[in-house]
Amino acid sequence: MNIKDSNSLALILNETFWLPAQNEFYSISFSDNLMFELGEVIEWGRKRKRSIPIFNTKGETTFITIFHDGAGFYLFSNDEKYFTLDKFISNLPRGTVITQINDTLVNGDILEED
Numbered sequence: 861m862n863i864k865d866s867n868s869l870a871l872i873l874n875e876t877f878w879l880p881a882q883n884e885f886y887s888i889s890f891s892d893n894l895m896f897e898l899g900e901v902i903e904w905g906r907k908r909k910r911s912i913p914i915f916n917t918k919g920e921t922t923f924i925t926i927f928h929d930g931a932g933f934y935l936f937s938n939d940e941k942y943f944t945l946d947k948f949i950s951n952l953p954r955g956t957v958i959t960q961i962n963d964t965l966v967n968g969d970i971l972e973e974d
Contacts, residue, residue, distance in 0.1 A: 862892075877926070885913055886926045893921055 863869045869888075879886045887894065893916040901910045915923055915936075922937040935942065942948045949958060 887913060888924045
């Protein structure tokens, strides 16, 4: 699904964020770079066939995967604007509350709202 604006993104997140809590794959990508391939995985000591997400990371790419319990996320990017923690924070929406990134406490900073 292509999301065209922030209202659509908010609706999608509100309606689907429960998926990671069900141990389902959940990802948000800023470009059309996700494909699935059928592959073997080991679950509970048994080989099973599953769809495996494959991201095309050639060129500038950013995507987010949500923790399996829905309590956090991973941001993967080769975009220069996320290369340092300061650059990453400066690209977050105003009003975002930040407490920790990669085991680094950020003092509970709140980005100033306009």
